[in-house]
Amino acid sequence: MLPGGDLRSLDAMSTIDAQADTLPLGGPSLPQERRLVTELPGPRSAEILARKASAVPAGVGHTVPVAAVAAGGGVVVDADGNSLIDLGSGIAVTTVGSAHPKVAAAIAAQAAQFTHTCFMISPYESYVEVAEALNRLTPGDFAKKTALFNSGAEAVENAIKIARKHTGRQAVVAFDHGYHGRTNLTMALTAKAMPYKSGFGPFAPEVYRAQASYPFRDGLSGAEAAARTILQLEKQIGADNLAAVIIEPIQGEGGFIVPADGYLPAIVEWCRANGVVFIADEVQTGFGRTGAMFASEIFGIEPDLITTAKGIAGGMPLAAVTGRAEIMDASHSGGLGGTYGGNPVACAAALAAIDAYETEGLLERAVEIGALLKDRLAAIQAADPRVGDIRGHGAMIAAEFVDPATGAPDAALTGAVAKAAIAQGVIVLTCGTFGNVIRFLPPLTIGDDLLNEGLDVIAEALAAH
Template sequence: MSTTESATLHATAPAPLGGPTLPQERRMLTSIPGPRSQQLLARKAEAVAAGVGHTVPIQAVAAGGGVVVDADGNSLIDLGAGIAVTTVGNAHPEVVAAVQAQVAQFTHTCFMISPYESYVAVAEALNRITPGDHAKKSALFNSGAEAVENAVKIARKYTRKQAVVAFDHGYHGRTNLTMALTAKSMPYKSGFGPFASEVYRAPMSYPFRDGLSGPDAARKAISIMEKQVGADNLAAIIIEPIQGEGGFIVPADGFLPALVDWCRANDVVFIADEVQTGFARTGAMFASERFGIVPDLITTAKGIAGGLPLAAVTGRSEIMDASHAGGLGGTYGGNPIACAAAIAAIDAFENDGLIERANELGAVLIERLAEIQAADPRLGDIRGRGAMVAAEFVDPATGEPDAGLTAAVATACIAQGVIVLTCGTYGNVIRFLPPLSISDDLLREGLDVVAAALSAA
């Protein structure tokens, strides 16, 4: 698509919430990938390491509202939001303005060398909006994995203990320590070991598959932690309140509160990994609120800064202050451009009705998926909160995961101009993470494409 064509696209419709003036429509001018996208993919194959894959074979040139436009003029409905990153939209006007203003001032000084106000303002906002009314402090980093690494460091320093427990189906990142915390081998861990030591695993509450109540699932997990690790050795447990890559697994009621109570009684730090669930995604500012829990530490990233790289650890002041000066930080952590974007994004989450919007989109998702499920028992389970919803596909005769069907449906959706993402330990889950700037009509059209793809699979 030429610059002129791109400008024409940007001038044909009023601005949707949180994005440039792109027509909010699914438009297929070529097959996917079109010829210009194919050219980029050929260059990618020559220049980019083979381990860096991609889900949608296009060259993205514009995005906003609920669409991504490619170089061939195709407009795809976006039900992935860059893996829950562009929650406020791909180019929210206030985020854009804040970034432009900051770039004109300075791009970097390193906060550990010459501090600046926006880093402190982000920390103040996080301390205010994260669960709990206790005194809190924050530290800023670059990615979710980096935040998780530092949360574990902080917990170990505070407790003077080493062991960490993560949970079945959990995902926490791609660095060495976070790979150890992550449950799934392919593609995240296979061949990359040895991994960090003193990492243990406990069973997650998975109501669709284990049939346990929350308290019963918690007793099972606690028994394993006590017998295989021992509270005296355990610095922290880390858990996603709703698991992301593991399949959007929503624990049964009572599971998370029981774990928090056990941690409090045994001087174990409870870390909530809200990298994917944070910032209005689940119909609350943080998913922990949906379960009535207050973490000791909370890790955030993804939706925090409207698409710019930023992450944080926020938690109880006495825990966060355990590290010696210089023990936390990083060259780019809390970069001023990302901080400016985060301040604007957090303002949008609080004042643009985005928490309510997440719940509205969730209602559309659940209603339409339930209609699909009623007509097709291969859709075994629908779960989620807010605009974080998943469909798990199974063999209806056995209930076993059907990864082949899931892949076929996702591939067909992308070919028809709808971006969907798969996940799950067994590869049999499609997750829906639309930007909160998408319209109901566009979301429903995307779900109609999913229904047609399933019917034809």
């Protein structure tokens, strides 16, 4: 047995070390360039993807036909040596950049100490430090508490549990175009059927859906959209039955939908007046992504509970529910938790990532990225009416593609542009209830030159279709 409890043989370890020596370094040491040395996928990636098809269920799909071996700054490098511009950040996860030096060092140091005790068995300080940081950083000048979990879906489930326990009510309202996860309860909250819900029911009961604000499609002011929502809440569910309202401040998978001014404050005000817990799902919008630490700040709201994950820990699995202390304390002892929730290695990564957000100008960088994206996309839109709408905040920007004659969503064009861009070495993601939105989620460590080059490729792909 080797030191630290490693049961691998010395020969096996030597082989692994030798293989590692042939791979490019990650993090900011990677050359920041788009480089294609093969078609995608190259032979090594194709081999790995064939093994994936044999070993991994078909339901676990993938967007980009490469096998990644390194990432950092604004690029992802594959097993064949191709370097792709990263405009997705692993779906808004590697916001501080993949293999950020502070995060990588914190992970290594903590792993050398201990990797697990279970916080519910033997607590440790880093969990408490993450909770204290989130209590300080989330909107609202009131006493807060935080519980840590593993994934965004798990955080959402626990926020619903907490709200139901606090209010003694059962009903929960989610919104059209909302996305909250893939577990049974969060599938019930999620609006889009394919690929998230079809064939997986029945779903958790006492979940209702309301219309939110979608200015590009409904043309309503914030006040008008809020009045429509509130009428549904009062007449179709009833305030006395309602435990919680949950909404993404900017709806992510639904299409990066930014609500009209005044919409969210009006819904929060109604919730306060009726004893309903307002939950902001900031899993995708949180941690500097929008140019504020949390998107709720942009809209001037102070949620009762906030769910976070994705960008929280620089790529490590961690999630949280943070909220008013009196609501968070509603559960009995043992009612919240989980074996891996608040894992010490993930907590160390989160503390390092939070330090990066606060000390490295990343919120300001998100604003700069947003301005660049909007300027470039506006120029593309001016020349091509198929770009129906450009929206978002910070490094969370989207372009919605439409039939210019009718305004109908054009999912075929969207998919074709994304596929062509990926083939040319630019990682882009689509989204939207109608499948007609390209979303831009670059790491905040990407340089302007690389970002502009990625947009050049997308513009060329659009012009060719």
